Amino acid sequence: MTVSTELDPLLKYRAVLAPMEGIMSPWFIRACGRLRLVDHWITPFFSVTGGAVPSKRIIRKRLAPYLETGIPITAQVLGKDPVNVVKCASHLVQTGLVAGINLNFSCPSTTVTGNGAGAALLEQLETVESIITEVRKELPETVPLSVKLRSGVSTSSPQDVVKAAVNGGAGLIIFHYRTKDEMYHPVKNGWERIRLAVESAGTVPVIGNGDIRSVSDAERMIAETGCRSVALARAFLGFPTLIHQINGKSDNRKIDLGEEMRSENAPESTIRAIGRLICLQESAETGS
Numbered sequence: 001m002t003v004s005t006e007l008d009p010l011l012k013y014r015a016v017l018a019p020m021e022g023i024m025s026p027w028f029i030r031a032c033g034r035l036r037l038v039d040h041w042i043t044p045f046f047s048v049t050g051g052a053v054p055s056k057r058i059i060r061k062r063l064a065p066y067l068e069t070g071i072p073i074t075a076q077v078l079g080k081d082p083v084n085v086v087k088c089a090s091h092l093v094q095t096g097l098v099a100g101i102n103l104n105f106s107c108p109s110t111t112v113t114g115n116g117a118g119a120a121l122l123e124q125l126e127t128v129e130s131i132i133t134e135v136r137k138e139l140p141e142t143v144p145l146s147v148k149l150r151s152g153v154s155t156s157s158p159q160d161v162v163k164a165a166v167n168g169g170a171g172l173i174i175f176h177y178r179t180k181d182e183m184y185h186p187v188k189n190g191w192e193r194i195r196l197a198v199e200s201a202g203t204v205p206v207i208g209n210g211d212i213r214s215v216s217d218a219e220r221m222i223a224e225t226g227c228r229s230v231a232l233a234r235a236f237l238g239f240p241t242l243i244h245q246i247n248g249k250s251d252n253r254k255i256d257l258g259e260e261m262r263s264e265n266a267p268e269s270t271i272r273a274i275g276r277l278i279c280l281q282e283s284a285e286t287g288s
């Protein structure tokens with residue numbers, strides 16, 4: 001079955017917010033929704049690595065804060081067992097609440113990769129391909145299916161990981177240029193990896209991801225790699241109008257997400273988690 005690659009609503013934008021497990025709390029979601037900072041949600045992963053598949057009731061509960069914002073949702077699924085990943089994706093679609101499914105083959109956290117899921121699966125590209133094929137077979141033709149990839153496990157091989165995704169039937173690839181082992185460390189040839197990913201993907205569109213911190217970073221990444229658009233995560237926390245600015249909207253509001261979350265009665269721990277990530281990114285930039 002061929003599914004139109006232009007079907008995915010994520011392709012409407014030059015920039016989208018990448019998912020962040022542990023950061024995208026209900027208070028974060030409400031604050032971003034109230035301030036209309038996001039055009040389309042990609043949720044952090046619904047995990048099936050433990051063997052249990054979330055019920056539709058649990059799924060509805062987890063999606064509730066996103067739904068309150070009225071912003072369309074692509075839901076992400078993470079797992080290594082095709083049967084469970086298919087079940088979870090089907091449950092999500094059957095709720096009628098999501099605009100698309102994204103499969104996570106990019107998480108480098110040891111809890112996830114220790115279970116053989118996320119970026120660890122990039123060592124078994126035949127499994128990656130078959131998970132995508134099975135999910136694609138099960139979902140209605142009208143439901144867009146995208147994947148989120150890193151460029152390998154310990155060695156970067158963007159062509160191979162992208163080929164597995166394309167062969168499996170992914171309609172869109174979000175490509176974070178680091179390998180699993182590179183975690184979040186600096187990488188010199190990251191954009192070249194994206195360029196190779198784009199080349200290997202052929203007609204399947206690629207959203208580039210990794211360290212976009214400004215409008216000019218996004219413009220240059222698109223121009224130099226040929227990726228269709230960009231996804232960004234960490235920079236949004238300290239610069240929440242960045243997605244709007246990349247998308248060409250004139251939005252010069254000075255927004256402190258922590259303060260906005262406080263006004264949603266967020267626990268201080270959720271605000272501190274954001275502050276810590278902002279500091280980490282700033283110290284990586286200055287080398288301090």
Ligand SMILES: Cc1cc2nc3c(=O)[nH]c(=O)nc-3n(C[C@H](O)[C@H](O)[C@H](O)COP(=O)(O)O)c2cc1C
Nearest residue numbers: 018019020021044045148176210211212232233234
């Ligand atoms: C705290 C945190 C949680 C994350 N959770 C997810 C997740 O649930 N799913 C996913 O695909 N990527 C996840 N990511 C990765 C980001 O979506 C993104 O690929 C990565 O941070 C690189 O983009 P950036 O340099 O713009 O931050 C997470 C990243 C961070 C920092």
